[in-house]
Amino acid sequence: MVKPEYALAYNNSRRIPRWVSWALNSSWIGSASRQDDFRTDSTLPSNWYRVGGSDYSGSGYDRGHMAPSADRTSSTATNSATFLMTNMIPQAPDNNQGPWAELENYTRSLITSGNEIYIIAGEYGDCGTGSNGRRCEIVTSSGNRIAVPARTWKVIVIVNSRGAGAGGVNNSTRVIAVDMPNDQGIRSVPWRNYRVTVRDIENRTGLNLLSNVPASIQEVVETRRDTL
Secondary structure: OEOOOOEEEEEOOOOEEEEEEEEEOHHHOOOOOOOOOOEOOOOOOOOOOOOOOOOOOOOOOEEEEOOOHHHOOOOHHHHHHOOEHHHEEEEOHHHHOOHHHHHHHHHHHOOOOOOEEEEEEEEEOOOEEEOOEEEOEEEOOOOOEEEOOOEEEEEEEEEOOOOOHHHHOOOOOEEEEEEEEOOOOOOOOOHHHHEEOHHHHHHHHOOOOOOOOOHHHHHHHOOOOOOO
16 A cells, blocks of 8 residues: 555555555654544455554554654644554554654654655564553454554664665665564663664565665665664
8 A cells, every 4th residue: 555655565364554664854744743533544445344543442552653653744634644544553552652662763863854764664473462461463342353463673774865765775874673572561671672684574574675775785784783
């Protein structure tokens, strides 16, 4: 699904996105307030269950943004787009409000007028521990089921040339990859503790990330763990 604000792959059997991808530069950041209008994504096929804004209520999991609200504040409409439920997963509060949020804030701190950041975030595995204990799925009031993932991951590519896209990635490009447990008890753990390589995430998810980057460069940046 390609939207003006981000793109995603949605898994109808799990009723959560497999991954969400977006670009971040200074043009996306403004003064729009957080809209908090969690809602159904009406662009899903009509014969699919469309997760509603209240379907996570009482589950012990946050409606966890993949593409963050604070990455899209250039306008009210742009911010509102991040509250579609196709951009959410059931996220343990200590994950969502702890190292995950810390990494989101850190990523925004990397924005300068001349660079662009490309981000892919997703999930994998089954069962996570929320504030009400361990669950493998949320059962909605209508009897529909939403998978609770075991892990949340993110890949962040910092490109020094704005608008260059994959062509701006070279052997020295900084790439941050993290893989975090979707569990309680990690709120105070620094996000840097969860750093892995892009290749680690590919092996664990079966995805081919950064596929538009030349293979020789992928081999360098995907196998290097960030240490800054």
